[in-house]
Amino acid sequence: MPKLQRRDYYDTARDMNWAFSYVNEDEVFPEELSKSFGIKGDEWWGWDEPYKLTYREYVHNQAGKDDGIYSIRSTIARSNLYDNLDVGWKSAIKAHYGAIPVPEYFASIGEARMARFGRAAAWRNMATFGTLDECRHGQAQIYFPYCLLGKDPQFDWAHKAMHTNEWGVIAARSLFDDMFTANDAVSTAIQLTFTFETGFTNLQFLGMASDALHVGDIEFGALISSIQTDEARHSQQGEPTLRIMIQNGKKAEAQKLVDQMFWRSWKLFALLTGISMDYYTPLESRTMSFKEFMQDWICRQFMDQFKDLGMDLPWYWEKHFLPELDWVHHAYHLGVWFWRPTVWWNPDAGVSAAERDWLEQKYPGWNARFGKLWDVIADNVRAGRIGKTYPATLPIVCNCCHIPICSPSVGQAPRITSHNGRKLSFCCEVCEWVWKSQPERYDTHLSVVDRFLAGQIQPPNLEGALQYMGITPEVAGNDAEGYAWNRMASLAAE
Amino acid sequence: MALFPLQANFRGDFVVLLIPVDDGDDMTAVAEKVAQHSIGLRVVDTGAPKRVYYNGKELPPRMTVKESGIPPMDWIEVAYVG
Ligand SMILES: [Fe+2]
Ligand SMILES: [Fe+2]
Numbered sequence: 001m002p003k004l005q006r007r008d009y010y011d012t013a014r015d016m017n018w019a020f021s022y023v024n025e026d027e028v029f030p031e032e033l034s035k036s037f038g039i040k041g042d043e044w045w046g047w048d049e050p051y052k053l054t055y056r057e058y059v060h061n062q063a064g065k066d067d068g069i070y071s072i073r074s075t076i077a078r079s080n081l082y083d084n085l086d087v088g089w090k091s092a093i094k095a096h097y098g099a100i101p102v103p104e105y106f107a108s109i110g111e112a113r114m115a116r117f118g119r120a121a122a123w124r125n126m127a128t129f130g131t132l133d134e135c136r137h138g139q140a141q142i143y144f145p146y147c148l149l150g151k152d153p154q155f156d157w158a159h160k161a162m163h164t165n166e167w168g169v170i171a172a173r174s175l176f177d178d179m180f181t182a183n184d185a186v187s188t189a190i191q192l193t194f195t196f197e198t199g200f201t202n203l204q205f206l207g208m209a210s211d212a213l214h215v216g217d218i219e220f221g222a223l224i225s226s227i228q229t230d231e232a233r234h235s236q237q238g239e240p241t242l243r244i245m246i247q248n249g250k251k252a253e254a255q256k257l258v259d260q261m262f263w264r265s266w267k268l269f270a271l272l273t274g275i276s277m278d279y280y281t282p283l284e285s286r287t288m289s290f291k292e293f294m295q296d297w298i299c300r301q302f303m304d305q306f307k308d309l310g311m312d313l314p315w316y317w318e319k320h321f322l323p324e325l326d327w328v329h330h331a332y333h334l335g336v337w338f339w340r341p342t343v344w345w346n347p348d349a350g351v352s353a354a355e356r357d358w359l360e361q362k363y364p365g366w367n368a369r370f371g372k373l374w375d376v377i378a379d380n381v382r383a384g385r386i387g388k389t390y391p392a393t394l395p396i397v398c399n400c401c402h403i404p405i406c407s408p409s410v411g412q413a414p415r416i417t418s419h420n421g422r423k424l425s426f427c428c429e430v431c432e433w434v435w436k437s438q439p440e441r442y443d444t445h446l447s448v449v450d451r452f453l454a455g456q457i458q459p460p461n462l463e464g465a466l467q468y469m470g471i472t473p474e475v476a477g478n479d480a481e482g483y484a485w486n487r488m489a490s491l492a493a494e
Numbered sequence: 495m496a497l498f499p500l501q502a503n504f505r506g507d508f509v510v511l512l513i514p515v516d517d518g519d520d521m522t523a524v525a526e527k528v529a530q531h532s533i534g535l536r537v538v539d540t541g542a543p544k545r546v547y548y549n550g551k552e553l554p555p556r557m558t559v560k561e562s563g564i565p566p567m568d569w570i571e572v573a574y575v576g
Binding site: 331338369375 | 499501503506507508509510511512513514530531534535536537538567568569571
């Protein structure tokens with residue numbers, strides 16, 4: 001029997017859209033879960049995407065991808081590949097594993113919401129694949145570190161992190177809840193799949209996969225590349241959704257969704273990827289600086305695509321975003337290293353003499369702003385005053401990004417404001433704008449400092465804070481190299 | 495005498511810190527309480543005297559926190575003189 005070509009049946013079979021008569025549209029697509037931005041039902045029916053997969057093909061492809069990565073895993077399990085990896089790189093993957101795998105499941109919830117409340121059948125079909133994709137990402141990225149548990153207890157945090165109140169986890173969870181666990185379908189398409197996946201993770205995973213191969217971590221490289229092939233597909237839900245909003249006169253609303261989430265994503269990206277690229281990745285394996293990566297991949301490639309769709313650069317681009325590329329992750333890195341017992345990986349200082357030269361070359365002025373502070377730390381390490389390299393109080397964290405408030409230059413004040421009598425602190429004008437653009441969404445959420453002041457952290461000291469954050473002694477971070485970076489520096493000086 | 499939280503940083507350091515002081519502390523004591531988390535840890539100890547700055551103005555060393563009218567959790571900066 002002759003079979004129909006796929007193009008002859010696919011759209012008809014997929015696009016099961018119809019006008020409701022027994023129920024009204026709002027009952028099928030409640031605004032809270034779906035959000036129409038006032039765009040009428042059949043305006044969404046032109047939603048389309050380029051992949052046009054069938055379910056049978058999807059299952060076949062995905063099974064092949066899983067076969068690939070799990071067989072690499074079992075082959076490598078019999079080698080000593082992991083033991084020979086650079087210590088800084090190990091820290092980079094531990095940070096990744098704590099921050100990402102469980103949120104992949106959160107993303108699955110967001111995808112499932114689009115699979116039910118997306119306003120076109122084609123979209124719901126694509127989101128069904130996305131739901132399954134994100135489950136696969138969660139499973140694989142928990143299983144791989146699970147296999148490394150025998151070598152290092154810090155890998156336990158691949159599963160544990162998101163169930164704790166560790167400060168970086170609060171920052172990550174607040175972002176992910178905002179973006180997909182607790183978001184409506186249309187905003188999820190714009191914020192998760194367009195802004196975050198197309199803009200950040202899709203490109204980041206490509207970068208990380210190539211770095212992994214460069215440092216010899218074939219296992220992580222294979223895992224990340226495999227995940228990226230799914231991201232490349234399901235991130236395509238953003239653009240058609242954006243197009244429909246623009247065609248229906250909702251450009252301003254779409255722009256606001258992007259502006260909010262681009263900023264929030266940027267802050268977490270600077271914290272995780274910024275530090276990993278410029279400090280944890282071994283010097284000889286660095287192909288570009290974090291700033292160059294951002295300029296090339298995010299600023300140029302993503303924003304070109306964004307502008308081609310008729311959208312504008314976020315309002316804060318020149319004044320806030322571009323300047324932060326020069327300094328913010330350097331400050332975050334110094335903070336993470338200094339507060340190292342509060343993270344589940346071993347921060348690699350990454351400031352040996354050669355690395356400092358590289359930093360100064362990539363970021364002129366680094367020595368004057370940050371190197372100077374590292375000099376004092378290095379003196380203390382050399383003199384054996386390790387106690388002076390540890391913190392005795394908490395940093396103030398931003399009520400929006402939940403990352404410590406750092407400053408690009410001396411004498412810059414945090415932005416302190418209030419909302420209905422509640423005092424709020426923000427790291428910058430953009431975080432304040434994001435928060436104030438929807439206070440009802442953020443107002444009940446307490447930062448780790450708010451919790452401390454409310455007496456939720458007991459005893460009110462570093463020990464109590466570590467306990468509150470779920471950090472146990474075998475996991476608490478320490479200098480990745482056992483301060484070897486500094487011995488080398490002092491030998492070189494002599 | 496009551497515990498009084500402030501946001502503070504030592505000029506030149508990179509991060510804003512939570513600093514508990516006492517509302518009876520004078521600005522000399524406040525400056526020390528801020529400095530101990532930065533000086534000799536990340537900021538070079540020059541031995542120079544330190545002052546407290548609030549809203550761009552230097553506060554007198556003998557003024558207490560209570561007298562200054564600074565609300566809890568407002569931001570102050572501490573810096574070396576000169
Ligand atoms: Fe994913
Ligand atoms: Fe912020």
